[in-house]
Amino acid sequence: MPSPILSHRNARAFRPEKLSAPRDFCVPEVVHQTDTPIVLEIGAGKGKHALGFAIANPNSHIIAIERTRTKFEAFDKLAKAQALPNLTPIHADAIAWTVHAVPPASLQQIYLLYPNPEAHNPNQQWLNMPFFEFLLSRLQAGGKITLVTNIESYMDNAEQQATILWQLPSMRYRVHSDSQRTHFEIKYLARGETCWELVMQKPEGYQTRFDDWKSSNK
Ligand SMILES: C[S@@+](CC[C@H](N)C(=O)[O-])C[C@H]1O[C@@H](n2cnc3c(N)ncnc32)[C@H](O)[C@@H]1O
Structure with a gap:
């Protein structure tokens, strides 16, 4: 089969076939409901943003x-108490879970809110990872990825990677000082730190090596 003309400049390919499905894995029905906009949050912590998003949308x-x-259990307890029908909390590594559960071009929006800084291991920052190409393959054309961080060097690198490596249009914003989306956001803004937000959009016709890749678990 001829390889697709890629829309980005990332040479090192992610290997989804090397990842086993997470323990107790099952695919939520909703990922196959094409009439519902599906949003994915990775690294949700105690779920403050996810709960607020589900109520508002x-x-x-x-x-x-x-x-x-421990964080997942706190999140799950709140989610169970509120019983929101449009929120699915998942306890798993997001990389393996996404590989085995999320169909191609199915997500409207992805949130990466205050990811671990990975200062000593920058190849683990989301936009430096080969997995980011797989994540882009799960996003619909026109879909958005929102990354927020309080670390200026993380944001500078992410903005550069979005533009040069991933060839994505993006907009960078300063988070308003009274924003309260997550526990980490509240903590950083209360300390007077600046937080940045990068919103990237997947263009129409964007091609990755995983656009047709489906897990055998589905
Ligand atoms: C700095 S905390 C931010 C939590 C939350 N987003 C907030 O802003 O309050 C980063 C979180 O991402 C989670 N995380 C990091 N890598 C992950 C992965 N591969 N899959 C799932 N969660 C992950 C960590 O366990 C941690 O709870």
């Missing part, structure tokens, strides 16, 4: 993934 469905057990 009853016609969308947010899947929010957190891998740290």
Whole structure:
């Protein structure tokens, strides 16, 4: 099969076939409901943003993934108490889970809110990872990825990677000082720190090596 003409400049390919499905894995029905806008949050912490998003956007469905057990349990307890039909909390590593659960071009929006800084391991920053190409393949054309951080060097690198490596149009903003979307956002803004937001958009016709890739688990 001829390889597609890629829309980005990332040479090193991600290998989804090397990842096993997470333990107790099951695919939520909603990922196959084409009439519902699906939103994915990676690294949801205790779920403050996901809960607020689900309440404010009853016609969308947010899947929010957190891998740290203690944080996930706090999130899951709140989610169960509120019983929001359009919120699915997931306890898993987001990379393996996305590979096995999310169909191509199915997501309207992805949130990466205050990711771990990975200062000593910059190849683990989201836009430096080969996995980012797979994530782009799961996004619909016109879909958006929102990255927010309080670390200026993380944002400078992400903005450069979005433009040069991933060839994505993007807009960078300063987060308003009274924003309260997540626990980390509240903490950083209360300390007087500046937080930045980068919104990237997947253009129509954008091609990756994973546009037809589907897990055998589905
Ligand atoms: C700095 S915290 C931010 C939490 C939350 N977004 C907030 O702003 O309050 C980053 C979170 O991402 C989670 N995380 C990092 N890598 C992840 C992955 N591959 N899959 C799922 N969660 C991940 C960590 O467990 C941690 O809770």
